[in-house]
Amino acid sequence: MSSTNLQVDDQGRLRHFLTIEGLSHSILTEILDTAESFAGVTSRQVKKVPLLRGKTIVNLFFEASTRTRTTFELAAKRLSADVLNINIDASSAVKGETLLDTLRNLEAMHVDMFVVRHADSGAAHFFARHVAPHISVLNAGDGRHAHPTQAMLDMFTIRRVKGPDFGRLRVAIVGDVMHSRVARSQIHALNTLNTGEVRIVAPKTLVPVDAESLGVRVYHDLEAGIRDVDVIIMLRLQRERMQGAMLPSEHEYFRLFGLTEQRLAVADPDVTVMHPGPINRGVEMDSQVADGPRSVILEQVTHGIAVRMAVMSMTMRAHGEAEAKDRH
Amino acid sequence: MASRKPRILIRGGRVIDPANHLDAEVEVAVAAGRIAGVGEAVPDDFKPELEIDARGLVVCPGLVELAAHLREPGHENKATIASETRAAAAGGITTLCCPPTTDPIIDTPAVVELIRQRAERAGHARVVTLGALTQGLAGEHLTEMAALKEAGCRGVSNAQSPILHTAVVRRAFEYAATFDLTVFIHPEEYWLANGGVAHEGAVATRLGLPGIPAAAETAAVARDLALIEHTGVRAHFCRLTHSRSVQMIARAQYDGVPVTADAAIPYLYFTELDIADFDSQFHVYPPLRTQRDREGLRAGLARGTLSALCSDHQPHEADAKLNPFPATEPGISGLDTLLPLALRLVEDRLLTLPEIIERLTAGPARILGLFEQGTGTLNPGAAADITVFDPEATWRIDPASLLSQGHNTPFMGWEVKGRVMHTLLGGRRVFER
Numbered sequence: 173m174s175s176t177n178l179q180v181d182d183q184g185r186l187r188h189f190l191t192i193e194g195l196s197h198s199i200l201t202e203i204l205d206t207a208e209s210f211a212g213v214t215s216r217q218v219k220k221v222p223l224l225r226g227k228t229i230v231n232l233f234f235e236a237s238t239r240t241r242t243t244f245e246l247a248a249k250r251l252s253a254d255v256l257n258i259n260i261d262a263s264s265a266v267k268g269e270t271l272l273d274t275l276r277n278l279e280a281m282h283v284d285m286f287v288v289r290h291a292d293s294g295a296a297h298f299f300a301r302h303v304a305p306h307i308s309v310l311n312a313g314d315g316r317h318a319h320p321t322q323a324m325l326d327m328f329t330i331r332r333v334k335g336p337d338f339g340r341l342r343v344a345i346v347g348d349v350m351h352s353r354v355a356r357s358q359i360h361a362l363n364t365l366n367t368g369e370v371r372i373v374a375p376k377t378l379v380p381v382d383a384e385s386l387g388v389r390v391y392h393d394l395e396a397g398i399r400d401v402d403v404i405i406m407l408r409l410q411r412e413r414m415q416g417a418m419l420p421s422e423h424e425y426f427r428l429f430g431l432t433e434q435r436l437a438v439a440d441p442d443v444t445v446m447h448p449g450p451i452n453r454g455v456e457m458d459s460q461v462a463d464g465p466r467s468v469i470l471e472q473v474t475h476g477i478a479v480r481m482a483v484m485s486m487t488m489r490a491h492g493e494a495e496a497k498d499r500h
Numbered sequence: 501m502a503s504r505k506p507r508i509l510i511r512g513g514r515v516i517d518p519a520n521h522l523d524a525e526v527e528v529a530v531a532a533g534r535i536a537g538v539g540e541a542v543p544d545d546f547k548p549e550l551e552i553d554a555r556g557l558v559v560c561p562g563l564v565e566l567a568a569h570l571r572e573p574g575h576e577n578k579a580t581i582a583s584e585t586r587a588a589a590a591g592g593i594t595t596l597c598c599p600p601t602t603d604p605i606i607d608t609p610a611v612v613e614l615i616r617q618r619a620e621r622a623g624h625a626r627v628v629t630l631g632a633l634t635q636g637l638a639g640e641h642l643t644e645m646a647a648l649k650e651a652g653c654r655g656v657s658n659a660q661s662p663i664l665h666t667a668v669v670r671r672a673f674e675y676a677a678t679f680d681l682t683v684f685i686h687p688e689e690y691w692l693a694n695g696g697v698a699h700e701g702a703v704a705t706r707l708g709l710p711g712i713p714a715a716a717e718t719a720a721v722a723r724d725l726a727l728i729e730h731t732g733v734r735a736h737f738c739r740l741t742h743s744r745s746v747q748m749i750a751r752a753q754y755d756g757v758p759v760t761a762d763a764a765i766p767y768l769y770f771t772e773l774d775i776a777d778f779d780s781q782f783h784v785y786p787p788l789r790t791q792r793d794r795e796g797l798r799a800g801l802a803r804g805t806l807s808a809l810c811s812d813h814q815p816h817e818a819d820a821k822l823n824p825f826p827a828t829e830p831g832i833s834g835l836d837t838l839l840p841l842a843l844r845l846v847e848d849r850l851l852t853l854p855e856i857i858e859r860l861t862a863g864p865a866r867i868l869g870l871f872e873q874g875t876g877t878l879n880p881g882a883a884a885d886i887t888v889f890d891p892e893a894t895w896r897i898d899p900a901s902l903l904s905q906g907h908n909t910p911f912m913g914w915e916v917k918g919r920v921m922h923t924l925l926g927g928r929r930v931f932e933r
Contacts (some may be wrong), residue, residue, distance in 0.1 A: 193706070272822050292824035293708040294778035302822075315826065316708030353708055381711060382702040 177180045178300050185490035188300040188309040189483045191318040198328065200364055206482035207328050207475070213250060223485050225251035232274075233312070234290040239449055239473065240312050240322070244287045249482035256283070264481045271295075272302060279304055285488065286310070293317035293353075309481075310485035316353050322448055323357035325363060325479040329472050330403055333444050338365040342440075344391075344398045346373040346429060347407030347456060350380045350418075354448045355407055363387045373397030374429065377418040394429050399438045404454045408430055411412035411488040422455045431457035436466065444468055507534040507859055508616065509542070513554025513888060516559060518858035519877035525802035528572045528837035530884040533927035535864065538878050548569045552922055554888050561876050562594025562885030562923065564864040566762055566810040567738065568835060570596070572821055573614060576604025579815040579905040581615065585624035587835045591930040592887035592920040594625055595649040596835075597794040597868055599684075600632040601659045607632035609651035617654065624930050626885075628868060630657045630684055635673045638709035639663035642672055646679050654868045655736070663713075666691060670727050677733035682869065683869060684736050687720035687745065688786065697826045699787040703772040711785055714742045721745045725752050728759060736867050737761035739812055741786045745798020750805040760867050761805065763797045764812035765841050766832050770794070770910065778825040781910040784812075785830035801859060802850050808864035809856070811838040815906020833906035837897055839889060840916035847917070853891070883925040 179188040179195070186199060229248045231241055236276045241257065247335055248255045260274070269277075278286070285308045288296050289467030293315030300309040313319040334341060343362055349355045349372045362370045363386075372383060373391045383390050398404055413419050436443060445457070453459050462469060508530040515538060516523050526539035537543060565588065571579040587598055597616060600606035602921050606615070612629050612655050619627035633656045635641040645656055656676050663669045676683050693716040698704040700711025721737065725748065728735045740746055740761050749761045766784050770793050774782045782788060800806040812832025821828050842860055846853050865876030874882025897914045908932030923931035 270819065270823070271827075272819075291823065292826045294826070295824040297778045298824045314708075314824070316710075318708065356706070356708055381700050381703040381713075382705050385702040387704065 178297065179491055183490075186483070186486045187319055187490050189487060190296045190300055190309065190311045192320045192323055192357045192364065193318070194386070195364065195366055197366070198301045200324070200361060203324050203479065203482050203486065204328050204331055205389065206486060208483040210478040211430060211475070213481070219250050220252055221250065222252045224248070224251040224488055226347065227253040228486060229253045229255050229287065229484070230278055230283045231255065231287045232278070233257070233259045233260075233290070234295075235313070237289055237312070239476070240289065243473070243476040244312060244480050247477050247484060248259060250477065251484055253479055253484070257441055258279040269444045271298070271416070275299060275302060279307065279432045282340060283307065285484065287312050289313045291315055306491055308491055310483060310487065313353055316351050319353040321476070321480050321483060322354050323361040324483070325472055325476040326358055326405065326446060326448070327361050328475045328479050329446065329468055330444070332475070333468060337366040338362065341367050342369040342371070342401040343367055343403040343405065344373055344401045345405045346394065346397065346431065348378045348406065348409050348413060349383065350378045351376055352407050356386070359386050359388055369399050371401070371458065375419070378413070385432040395435060395438050398435070401443060401445065402421065402440050403429065403444045404439060406445065407448065408448065409452060409455055426455055430455065431461050433458075433460050433464065436461065446472060507531045507536075508550045508552060508924070508927065509546065509548035509652050510552045510559050510888065513557045513559035515539070515559045515878070516854050516857050517878040518869070519561075519862040520879065521879070523854050528878065528886065529825050530924065530927045531781070533884055535878050535882050535884050537880055543882060548756065550594075552888060556892070557888050557921055558853070559886060559888050559891050561861040561878055562925065563592050563839065563860045564595040564868065564870070564876050565593045565809050565813065565835065565838065566597050566867065567600065567764065568596040568598055568811070568862045569815065569831070570598050570615075571815060572602065572618065578595050578817050578820070581618045581627065582622040582624070583903075583905040584813070584815065585619060585622050585627065588921060589923045589925065590625040590903045591835045591836060591837070592839050592889055592923055594885035594887070594923065594925050595865070595870065596625055596627050597654060598627055598629050599659050600637065600657060605632050605637055606630065606653070607637070607648075609647050610649040612653055613649065619906065621663065625925060628652065628654045628870070629894070630655050632656065633676070633683060634663060634668065637661035639665065639668060642675050644682055645676055649679050649681055654870070655682035655684050657686070657738070660686045662688070662690035665912070666723070669724070670731060673727050673731040673733040673735075677731050680734070680813060682734045682736055682867070684738050685724050686738050687724055687740070688860050689716045689719040689723075692716035692719060697742050697783065698775055699772040700712065701772055701790060703776055707776065707778065714744065714789065714793075717742045717786065718744050718748065721913050725757065725759070729757055734758045739764045739767070739786065740797065740800070740806065741767050741789050741793060741794045746796050746800035746805055750800070750803070752877065752883040753805065754916070755798040759887045760807050762808040762810055762864070762867070763801050763806045764810050765834055765838065766796055766812065766910070768794060768801070768845065769841070773905075774910070775825070779910070780821040780823070780825050780828035780926050781832070781908060781912070782829050783821070783825060783830045784832060796876050797844070799848055800854075801845070808867055809840065809842055809859040810864065811835055815904050816908045821908055822857070831908065832910065833902070833904045833908050835904050836902045837916065838913055839920060840918040841911065843891060843918040844916065884924050886924040887920060888922040889918055889920045891918050895919055
């Protein structure tokens, strides 16, 4: 079964949300539009809608996360669902039951949705293949493969700032694309939304093999890569990269690829700067940029809630309608 | 025991014995467990106790499988010597070579003896072994290779375990050469491959799977060829995956370096594209590479640079494949499907029928040093290991058609052609359909 068939039902509705790859322009637009309708909810006095009342959502995190898990939890609560947070660190997973056993045990508690983060690429697909048919799986990050809700909140942020026409935009993704599930999902989302030009900027050690096949132009020079762009997405640089001989030092990385006010001058005057967080100040960008007027980094976090509400409600609706049909 | 080794006459079949350049409709006579004669050499007064009607069938030497992980001792939850040799017999395979990766590892004569005894007790196929090149496959201390050879090992190998210290590789090759042992090499530069689960290319980039560059193989082939030349050891390169490696081996053979190499079935049919859905049945190690590599391996097999074709049999229990792709165990169960998938290469016009049979019989027998005693041939006087198959019979690969305890195969559901009808092992019928 291809990924597309796995996450979209025969009516073209989203059953699981595993990867951006293979999803249509109209589904991505529907996610953004639905998120727009929820964005108001989060700023209301009473921040709840009863869409998922009586549903149980399990946040199943095999990798540490604060921001992503918290925004998924808030999104679920604002949809009136019951939320269960389960953090399984790798060490306890090694000791005991298999992943499939974990899944079966939770299923036995009559849950309706899994939000899964796992260190192995393909983990969310694995869950989606093996869950009971009434359960939705949302990928909250699997290995280096995909982080589709993060990508969609970034698209939501870009659309709010730049308007709905992605065709006139140049977007540069700067940093460790090699190890980044966020970058992979962003690239698929930007291309599906017909973005004018998608660039990645990094030294060769952080660019995956055949990166051009993802639909990007590759730059190894920051100033050339961000020249005239409308959006710059900076990626987090993990400290481990220095140990793996990917880079000589944070110092040299910042000198060559760190974003500063001075460097921003070559981009479009209205350029928007984004970062999925958490930021290493002084490594990926300096504080002046992070806290400056072009930065929308905190808006990204806020938008994360509305986008996750959108995806949760859409996948549950697909299942709800399928169940209703079964009863007739 | 005479009744168990009856005089047999196989009549009416197309007899293909590549080692003797024979491809003709002749009779094959078997007596006392040995080949009594083929064609005109069948004695006029031969009185068979049993006749096998082979009209419409192909009669050839029993197949020799270079790489069969039998999982016993140590991993009997995956398979046993009895279960896998039974599958071998049904697949027309009469000789299997077991790598040293059992538990305990084959680094002492006792383990060699244990495997031999259990295989003899099961009685479905001959099992030969490769001894470990280093103790515990740890890559540090040499094994007692002379003792392993005396116990019956056909060669020595460090399997897929790395030897990080190049001086240890050099000494191990030298020591093996002392006893005229062939070293079986799985070429991989450990640090380049480290942690990878897929070919480093467009698919791994898209799926975010840690990649293994093609250079991990070619760098190791280059280094090991240098050490082979330096030490004069006879060497066999196992399971090449990269077209460039095939070229390097061809060049070395041309230069007179004593090296052979083989290809395994999965790499002739699949590429990196097949893992695009995280389907763990395609998880093999080393990884499936590009279409160009697949074509390079096919060409190498056709030209004879790769002188043997094997299934690289690695049976697993179902759970081993039930995990996210990187966490699953690599390997494909292949004994049941070796013959039909090899015959498909004839349909693809890559090789002739006698050529592919050569790569499955005399070719691997030579690599294992068994050819001289007649394994992989129908030489008069050789042990009567004979496979009779119907080249036109089609069947569907499904769980019910597999005898191996491991049902882990990405070929599941394929319609294939070529079905074994009779297998003789030392003149005994060990399989009959």
